[in-house]
Amino acid sequence: MNTVKEQLHKSGYKLTPQREVTLSVLLENKSKHLSAEDIFQRVKEQYPEIGLATVYRTLELLYDLKIIDKANFGDGVSRYDFKQSGAKHYNHHLICVNCGKVIEVEDDLLYDVEKIVEHDYKFKVLNHRLTFHGVCRECQLKDESNE
């Protein structure tokens, strides 16, 4: 949190209460993939006067500073969460098509695949996004007991 404040300061941005509250909501919800609207609702509990536009502007700022990630699971809404410290790449996601749950995979499973892409396609990889769609463990168990 303090590192982030320093980073804002160093980049010449002001530390407003709106930004502080938005940051704390993001910190309390690491890896929860909240939408801007979700974040707005939670921020309003602590700071009711805030406007949605300010939340969007803060999220954009944090994204530009590479403090948060922005993901997009195909439902037309961007979702945000704190970057794992030191992560050079996005996490992988497992999305359950049954219950909608999003599971975070922190390992980098793509090292070998990146090597293939760089070699076969002469494509210099900077980052990647990997999402699996399928059925989570709990839903598999539920389905079995229903049959």
Add this chain to the structure above:
Amino acid sequence: MNTVKEQLHKSGYKLTPQREVTLSVLLENKSKHLSAEDIFQRVKEQYPEIGLATVYRTLELLYDLKIIDKANFGDGVSRYDFKQSGAKHYNHHLICVNCGKVIEVEDDLLYDVEKIVEHDYKFKVLNHRLTFHGVCRECQLKDESNE
């Protein structure tokens, strides 16, 4: 094309000229990742009376019938293209951060990774999406010559 018409028929949908033209545009632009607006513009050349809503409805229909893929490269616009016949999974995409080009990777590079996910997370994988962000070969060469 005829297979698709049959499929529409079997599912009880009518074969309208609007749908035929939209299909032919999609067929002529396999793997080009056109947006609904792109498709609308091209369809209008052959069928000027068509409305944008009809294009959206046709795309949704073809997507539900699993005839086309719908992808989303983070610019807020859905992009559509024909599924490779027999493909059980989405292709991988390489997106050049410099020129915006999208390169299609038809190989399935994720077999081993899926095995790991299924084992370690007990997650039954049905499909996957893999996107690499980086610099394409041409842009790498261009950058070198600029330095």
Add this chain to the structure above:
DNA sequence: TTAATTGCAAATGTTTTGCATTGGA
């Protein structure tokens, strides 16, 4: 003090929907 930041409302851009009309089966 003063330029950055905010809140609001209006604008934007994509996609969806209501409804009267049309047309494929």
Add this chain to the structure above:
DNA sequence: TCCAATGCAAAACATTTGCAATTAA
């Protein structure tokens, strides 16, 4: 014939922007 499909305009969304008022540094 008759219900599915269409075109249009309006609505519904997420997100961005203009601008006057406010505020952190």
